[in-house]
Structures are given as C-alpha cells and as structure tokens.
Amino acid sequence: GAVVSxxxxxxxxxxxxxxxxxCRSLDFQATTMFWYRQFPKQSLMLMATSNEGSKATxxxxxxxxxxLINHASLTLSTLTVTSAHPEDSSFYICSAEKGGTDTxxxxxxxxxTVL
Amino acid sequence: ELKVEQNPLFLSMQEGKNYTIYCNYSTTSDRLxxxxxxxxxxxxxxxxxxxxxxVKQEGRLMASLxxxxxxxxxxxxxxxxxxxxxxxxxxDLSGGGADGLTFGKGTHLIIQP
Numbered sequence: 001g002a003v004v005s006x007x008x009x010x011x012x013x014x015x016x017x018x019x020x021x022x023c024r025s026l027d028f029q030a031t032t033m034f035w036y037r038q039f040p041k042q043s044l045m046l047m048a049t050s051n052e053g054s055k056a057t058x059x060x061x062x063x064x065x066x067x068l069i070n071h072a073s074l075t076l077s078t079l080t081v082t083s084a085h086p087e088d089s090s091f092y093i094c095s096a097e098k099g100g101t102d103t104x105x106x107x108x109x110x111x112x113t114v115l
Numbered sequence: 116e117l118k119v120e121q122n123p124l125f126l127s128m129q130e131g132k133n134y135t136i137y138c139n140y141s142t143t144s145d146r147l148x149x150x151x152x153x154x155x156x157x158x159x160x161x162x163x164x165x166x167x168x169x170v171k172q173e174g175r176l177m178a179s180l181x182x183x184x185x186x187x188x189x190x191x192x193x194x195x196x197x198x199x200x201x202x203x204x205x206x207d208l209s210g211g212g213a214d215g216l217t218f219g220k221g222t223h224l225i226i227q228p
Contacts, residue, residue: 034215036215043203046217093158095158104148104160106157106160
C-alpha cells in the first residue's frame with residue numbers, strides 16, 4: 001500500500017498564532033501533494049497543489065499569504081496557517097498520488113481549533 | 116467550472132436492502148474516485164474508475180462509470196450496519212494525477228438493524 005501521515009493529528013491554538021502541519025509520504029515519493037480543508041458536515045475543498053521544488057498553486061479564494069505551503073522534499077509538504085483565526089478552525093487533509101497507481105492516498109487529517 | 120453532484124445526500128436504510136448512490140459531474144473527466152469517510156476520520160479509497168463502462172466490485176459495494184452520461188453509481192447490495200459512513204465521489208480532470216480532486220457533497224449513509 002501507500003501510506004501518508006500527517007502531524008499533528010490535533011492542534012488547539014490561540015487566535016493570532018501560526019500553526020504548521022506536516023504531510024509525509026512514508027513509503028513512496030510524491031512530486032505533487034494536495035491540501036484540502038473540510039468544515040464540519042461538509043465536503044472536502046481543494047486549497048492548493050504543492051509541488052516539490054516550486055511554488056504551490058492555490059485555488060481561487062485561498063489566500064496564499066495566509067496558508068503557506070512548502071514542499072521541500074519528495075516526501076514532505078508543510079502547510080502553515082499564519083495568524084490563525086477562529087474561522088480557520090477546520091479539518092485539514094493532505095493527499096499524494098503514488099506513481100503508477102492512479103490513486104490519491106489521503107493522510108489521516110489534522111483537526112485545527114483556533115480559540 | 117467543474118461541478119460534482121451526489122444524490123441522495125442523506126440515506127437511511129435497513130440492513131439487507133439494496134440501494135444506489137449517484138454521482139453526476141459537469142465536464143469531461145478521465146478519472147472518478149469513490150471514498151468512504153467515517154466520523155472524525157480521513158478518507159479511505161474504495162474505487163478508482165478510469166474508463167467508460169468500468170465496473171468494480173468489492174464485497175457488497177459495486178461502482179460503475181458512464182463517461183458519456185457523466186455519471187457514476189455506487190451500488191450497495193444487502194447492506195450491513197458496518198457500511199454506515201459518508202461516501203464521497205470525486206473527479207480528477209487531468210488524467211495524469213497533476214490536479215487535485217473535486218468532491219461531491221457526500222452521501223451520509225445510515226444502515227439500521
């Protein structure tokens with residue numbers, strides 16, 4: 001199989017602070033990873049595409065200066081929520097496609113609560 | 116803009132019954148995915164459908180794809196309680212995995228004894 005991990009699984013922070021979420025592909029390399037956000041009882045919405053060695057591509061309406069993405073290696077992408085506010089509270093899920101499988105594998109998600 | 120519509124959004128059914136979840140999408144796509152999500156958890160991949168007429172089955176679940184109609188179905192046969200979950204379909208436009216997925220709103224399925 002293909003395993004994608006995320007860390008932390010759950011984080012609570014104060015308004016105005018920044019939070020970094022890591023996404024790792026544990027047993028395969030991923031030149032492209034994706035970040036999604038899911039609000040309670042809603043679907044997943046694509047936030048951005050993380051490209052190894054280059055700038056991320058953001059979906060319309062997603063602030064790139066607020067959601068900083070870094071894809072420093074073929075197995076690690078990070079999402080930093082800067083100056084977090086309560087409305088940023090959500091379930092953040094990353095995914096990566098393993099070459100040759102035609103399947104995106106999802107991480108376990110990070111539940112962010114901003115007080 | 117790609118739109119993915121699922122119906123029904125909520126389904127309560129009894130064990131042993133059959134039912135079908137529908138997923139329509141608005142533009143040509145090479146790939147369609149079905150995922151399962153349990154409460155508080157991330158997504159579990161169920162099926163990847165890559166071509167017109169594709170049909171895949173796993174246990175009590177069977178998925179099919181009609182690219183001409185832009186329609187995929189997820190059929191549940193003789194439902195059991197363990198299948199209670201939210202099911203999402205998702206569409207990939209690129210064909211090469213370079214684009215993120217567009218998800219339907221999900222079907223919240225409750226199977227009662």
